[in-house]
Amino acid sequence: MPRLSQPRLPPRDRLLQAAETLFYQDGITRVTVDAIAEKAQSTKMTLYRHFASKEALVLEWIQLLVEDYSQVFDRLAERFPDDSAAQIMGFGRFLADNLTGTLQRGCPFTNTLAETTGQFAEVRALIFAHKQRQFQRLAALCRQAGAGEPEALAKEITLLLEGLQVVAQNGGFEDPAGFVLEQLAIKLDGLTAKNPR
Known part of the structure; x- marks a missing residue:
């Protein structure tokens, strides 16, 4: 029987989770909004819709x-x-x-x-x-x-x-x-x- 996939987090939560991981790994200044959006399997436009900057x-x-x-x-x-x-x-x-x-x-x-x-x-x-x-x-x-x-x-x-x-x-x-x-x-x-x- 195939495993059911876990429910996908809402975009805002995915962006925060991705940001946290990247900030810990690489530091805040080195991490770009593009990298955060990519890791969150989202887009830069979606990121800016949830966070002004x-x-x-x-x-x-x-x-x-x-x-x-x-x-x-x-x-x-x-x-x-x-x-x-x-x-x-x-x-x-x-x-x-x-x-x-x-x-x-x-x-x-x-x-x-x-x-x-x-x-x-x-x-x-x-x-x-x-x-x-x-x-x-x-x-x-x-x-x-x-x-x-x-x-x-x-x-x-x-x-x-x-x-x-x-x-x-x-x-x-x-x-x-x-x-x-x-x-x-x-x-x-x-x-x-x-x-x-």
Whole structure:
């Protein structure tokens, strides 16, 4: 019996999916709208019908990534409602477990900032706002976990997690994920030891 083919995604979704793949592989500035349309099995005219410009397409992609990261925090809050340290550790594990794209290209937010200097102002503003919200969320979790200096700890954790993505990309040393998760656990274990539930 022949297999039924999977339903084809709508053109807008195919274009976004193609853009994401190409942006990860080749970077934003090198990828043309023609290449995106071709990969999506669509046309340039269709792309411009859904997105006013390449910048609008990049903005939509980044907005989807921001939502994905926010949902990770939300799911961790639901899973560990009374354990802020477990939420932080869970976010670290999420990044460590999703390094396959990072191994090729690095953090999509950081790469986008590096590639769009002097252009795509709205995209850059969205990334800055996302990174600041992420830091504030980590600082709030550190505060809830009983850290004496929650902002300082959130800065350390941010540098660990951002550094993880960079070293996974540049191969500076083996198993950066294992090292970062170990260091993160040490920091968080110190909190739970001082603040037993």
